[in-house]
Amino acid sequence: MSSIVERIPVYEPPKSLSDVSSHYCPGCTHGATHRIVAEVMDELGLTDKAVGIASVGCSVLAYNYFECDMQQAAHGRAPAVATGVKRVRPELVVWTYQGDGDLASIGTNEVIHAALRGEKITVIFINNAIYGMTGGQAAPTTLIGQKTATTPFGRDKSWSGSPIHLSEMLALQEGAAFIARTSTHNPAHLGRTRAAIKRAFQTQLEGKGFSLVEILSTCPTNWGMTPVEALKWVEEQMVPVYPLGIFKDWQADGARSPAAAGAAAKSAKPAEGGK
Amino acid sequence: MTKSASSAPAGGVPVLMKGNEALGEAAIRAGCRAFFGYPITPQSELPAYMARRMPEEDGVFLQAESELAAINMVYGAAGAGVRVMTSSSSPGISLKQEGISYIAGAELPAVIVNIMRGGPGLGSIMPGQSDYFQATKGGGHGDYRLVVYGPATVQELVDLTIRAFNVADRYRSPVMILGDGILGQMMEPVVFPTEKPAEVAKPWATTGRQGTRGRNVVNSLYLAAEELEAHNLRLQAKFAEMHSNEVIYESIIPEGAEVVCVAYGTTARVVKSAIAMARQEGIKVGLIRPISLWPFPDEAFVNLPDTVRSVLTVEMSAGQMVEDVRLALNGRLPVHFYGRMGGMWPIPRDVLAEIKKAAGREAGVAR
Numbered sequence: 001m002s003s004i005v006e007r008i009p010v011y012e013p014p015k016s017l018s019d020v021s022s023h024y025c026p027g028c029t030h031g032a033t034h035r036i037v038a039e040v041m042d043e044l045g046l047t048d049k050a051v052g053i054a055s056v057g058c059s060v061l062a063y064n065y066f067e068c069d070m071q072q073a074a075h076g077r078a079p080a081v082a083t084g085v086k087r088v089r090p091e092l093v094v095w096t097y098q099g100d101g102d103l104a105s106i107g108t109n110e111v112i113h114a115a116l117r118g119e120k121i122t123v124i125f126i127n128n129a130i131y132g133m134t135g136g137q138a139a140p141t142t143l144i145g146q147k148t149a150t151t152p153f154g155r156d157k158s159w160s161g162s163p164i165h166l167s168e169m170l171a172l173q174e175g176a177a178f179i180a181r182t183s184t185h186n187p188a189h190l191g192r193t194r195a196a197i198k199r200a201f202q203t204q205l206e207g208k209g210f211s212l213v214e215i216l217s218t219c220p221t222n223w224g225m226t227p228v229e230a231l232k233w234v235e236e237q238m239v240p241v242y243p244l245g246i247f248k249d250w251q252a253d254g255a256r257s258p259a260a261a262g263a264a265a266k267s268a269k270p271a272e273g274g275k
Numbered sequence: 276m277t278k279s280a281s282s283a284p285a286g287g288v289p290v291l292m293k294g295n296e297a298l299g300e301a302a303i304r305a306g307c308r309a310f311f312g313y314p315i316t317p318q319s320e321l322p323a324y325m326a327r328r329m330p331e332e333d334g335v336f337l338q339a340e341s342e343l344a345a346i347n348m349v350y351g352a353a354g355a356g357v358r359v360m361t362s363s364s365s366p367g368i369s370l371k372q373e374g375i376s377y378i379a380g381a382e383l384p385a386v387i388v389n390i391m392r393g394g395p396g397l398g399s400i401m402p403g404q405s406d407y408f409q410a411t412k413g414g415g416h417g418d419y420r421l422v423v424y425g426p427a428t429v430q431e432l433v434d435l436t437i438r439a440f441n442v443a444d445r446y447r448s449p450v451m452i453l454g455d456g457i458l459g460q461m462m463e464p465v466v467f468p469t470e471k472p473a474e475v476a477k478p479w480a481t482t483g484r485q486g487t488r489g490r491n492v493v494n495s496l497y498l499a500a501e502e503l504e505a506h507n508l509r510l511q512a513k514f515a516e517m518h519s520n521e522v523i524y525e526s527i528i529p530e531g532a533e534v535v536c537v538a539y540g541t542t543a544r545v546v547k548s549a550i551a552m553a554r555q556e557g558i559k560v561g562l563i564r565p566i567s568l569w570p571f572p573d574e575a576f577v578n579l580p581d582t583v584r585s586v587l588t589v590e591m592s593a594g595q596m597v598e599d600v601r602l603a604l605n606g607r608l609p610v611h612f613y614g615r616m617g618g619m620w621p622i623p624r625d626v627l628a629e630i631k632k633a634a635g636r637e638a639g640v641a642r
């Protein structure tokens with residue numbers, strides 16, 4: 001040691017995150033979540049053995065933002081693409097990054113079957129209750145009463161159904177080893193999101209099965225809100241409909257039961273706000 | 276799981292095998308190490324064969340939840356640098372088109388098998404050739420081409436499958452085997468090669484950086500118009516190269532031929548029988564049998580002898596390849612068409628009658 005005082009960086013960009021500026025809107029939490037995924041990859045030393053699968057949505061360019069090998073998948077098919085990679089190269093750590101339109105609408109079949117096969121992949125699922133990229137149309141995750149480009153009078157349950165609770169559904173599959181829902185609306189919750197993502201990757205590293213973290217996220221642009229309003233909307237409107245917690249954990253016995261989570265979701269009130 | 280003893284058929288000597296199973300074995304011998312599929316008649320023996328044989332070769336067989344998933348698993352595995360195949364029949368191949376377009380756009384090598392049945396819609400499980408347009412003209416969205424092979428015998432199915440893997444790797448492009456239900460179900464003696472497949476380096480594959488290189492990206496998205504056009508120009512240059520290098524066909528034109536028949540796959544075998552019958556009756560008839568359906572063997576139509584008065588195209592469709600025949604001839608000769616549909620196939624006697632019409636040996640036929 002040449003110096004008694006070690007330089008300890010308080011803050012520096014994760015090495016797994018590319019040094020380019022992203023195209024995300026101001027206040028969009030896609031950026032924060034990217035950073036967290038990259039931090040976890042750094043911490044677990046995954047950059048050299050990971051293959052990330054970008055999906056179709058605002059995060060389509062994720063293949064430009066991470067330093068590991070990347071593939072870009074067709075809309076909704078990222079879990080199938082990840083399956084193809086993982087099955088032929090099981091030594092790799094394979095993860096997908098998907099929006100709610102991608103994963104919970106066009107790609108429900110792929111994600112459910114990946115979970116039931118116990119596919120050893122990690123899914124980062126961004127639930128922002130809307131189709132961001134295409135200009136703010138309704139998603140299966142859109143809240144009752146939420147106004148979007150295709151639900152101009154608010155989502156009507158009798159016409160287009162109720163918000164989908166994908167994590168609760170997936171937790172029922174035996175192949176699912178770790179399923180959690182977290183939020184991004186304040187630093188404490190970002191910290192919990194980080195812990196969940198780390199746990200999800202560890203689940204894969206230990207060969208336990210399918211892992212997914214659903215992350216309640218913002219889309220200030222299409223919600224017609226300021227970034228601060230958007231974070232508040234997540235906390236006040238989304239969290240009651242989408243209860244946070246761990247729905248399945250191969251390690252702990254204390255995982256919250258999906259049935260309890262479902263009941264909590266049912267009792268949630270219709271949302272206000274949204275464009 | 277312990278590796279089971281190999282049930283591979285012997286190489287270098289004739290063995291009797293069903294088309295679909297021989298195709299699977301050929302893929303394995305070509306170094307195919309992953310197969311993703313979804314059940315559909317009349318190709319189901321192929322996935323069943325792979326389910327049994329792949330574990331013996333340390334390969335992957337996985338029954339996907341749909342054809343959509345299967346083709347995207349192919350995308351992932353091809354992107355990760357292994358030889359991979361999927362198979363289906365007509366309706367399933369329709370579902371795979373988006374994925375095929377992505378595979379072509381991202382320049383991934385893969386082999387896709389279509390054992391065609393009658394359409395449109397759910398159609399029937401009986402054989403057909405009505406996916407020719409879909410296979411050779413694009414199928415999915417965007418400007419791309421597939422090398423498409425139309426085998427006529429089980430041996431050719433084997434040889435072309437092995438060739439398909441090599442061509443796919445050479446051009447980093449998907450290749451399609453376009454067979455029909457008769458060929459898939461038929462048993463014939465085949466000889467498998469004994470030589471091992473060549474190892475192909477794939478430095479572009481997403482195999483994990485492993486501390487040895489920068490990251491690799493498999494992608495077909497180019498948001499800037501100039502970049503996408505440049506990408507397309509690169510693809511077009513590759514397709515042009517495939518177009519000049521990958522043509523294969525059989526051509527038998529006897530001296531004094533009056534009519535030349537054009538047919539591919541199983542239909543060509545029926546046509547050969549009809550040609551033999553015509554010969555008995557003193558009518559000399561030639562045959563052009565495209566083996567690569569894309570690139571189409573235009574050159575086979577260039578120097579036909581002066582004795583040829585017309586061309587007769589025979590297909591198990593309403594007339595799809597006949598359009599390429601007309602393009603190749605560019606108006607030089609009249610082109611007749613005879614086709615059966617819906618799972619019916621032409622029989623030699625009926626083809627003979629059409630040959631006679633084309634030769635003007637029957638009254639009332641305009642030439």
Ligand SMILES: Cc1ncc(C[n+]2csc(CCOP(=O)(O)OP(=O)(O)O)c2C)c(N)n1
Pocket residue numbers: 056057058059075098099100101102103126128130131132133134139
């Ligand atoms: C097959 C297909 N259908 C539709 C589209 C158009 N499209 C692009 S992004 C998108 C929605 C993405 O929304 P989401 O997954 O919620 O991601 P976000 O933009 O909200 O992050 C759609 C429908 C497409 N690219 N491909």
Ligand code: SF4
Pocket residue numbers: 023024025027028029030058128132133218219220221222
């Ligand atoms: S449109 Fe919405 S999801 Fe997309 S980058 Fe902007 S804020 Fe984020």
Ligand SMILES: [Mg+2]
Pocket residue numbers: 057099100101126127128129130131132139
């Ligand atoms: Mg969304």
